[in-house]
Amino acid sequence: MKLFAATLITLAAVGLAWAQPAAAPADSNVRHVIGLDSIKQDATGKLTVQDGALRFTAGASEEKVPIASIDDIFVGTETTQSGGKTGRNVKIVAIAAPYESGKVLTLLMRTKVDILTVAYHDPDGALHGAIFALPIGQAALMRTQLTQAGAHASPPENPVSEGSKP
């Protein structure tokens, strides 16, 4: 019983630590959800607007989307779990805890993120949609940066996901 209590407290502490907002700089800690061919899905990296392009750098991989090729930009929100892949593994382990007590982690490890969707076309005219998860509040800033740099974006719609359920 003592072991179980200790395990639960440890997992909860880990969860609380991950649930804190990221203190990283504004352009880092961005997760690539899907859409950039040369970057792995769920890779975390830096998203910047530089030299007339939107750049995403994850380790040694980098992909650029020219600002002039951007057709639209959308901002939404999503509630997800903090801690990335490790967090997911911790949660799976916690499911085995007795009396479904591991579910406490679900409440502790949730975090809200902004979702930035950039619709753009390649030189052949093919449509692409790059989707990124950013720390909360940063997608709108990125959208402003992109539009100031000359990216085309229709007026913000009233997205269903704005009030995304936790």
Add this chain to the structure above:
Amino acid sequence: MSNRPIFVVLGLCWTLAAPAIASAQTAAKPKLSASAIQIAMVESGGGVQIPAEFRFAVYERLVERVRASGAFQKVYRAGDRAADGIPDLVTLRTKVDAFKEGSQTKRELTSVTGATKVDVTASVTTRDGQTLLAQKIVGRVRYFGENLGVTNDLAKRITKLMRETF
């Protein structure tokens, strides 16, 4: 005189004929053929509100999964000019009929509520507008994962349908 032998013979005939009828029905559905497919952008029909990130994520995952399935020699994105000269090109259209955004927290805490669900009609048309296939498909996230995971489930189901049809 008893009718029993007649029933036995009829039963035996039915037992022998049933698999043959079933296989004839299966054989009557030949696979369609096309060398290339163009994936159209996901549309929301009848004023259904679905956030842009969900539409783009379904589109991107479809491109990725249909390519990986090997059902077509070439898979083109929407707007790709390279697809213009292909005579037997077919187009995959996905129209969202209903969308319900659930809650990851509810899903993981209760296991029975909070599911995210998207209902679509997937259709395949030829260049001259002939509809080769139209089917309703439902994508769901029932337990684990963020709401955007519904796009992966949906793309998986549509790709399976493509593999079975082409």
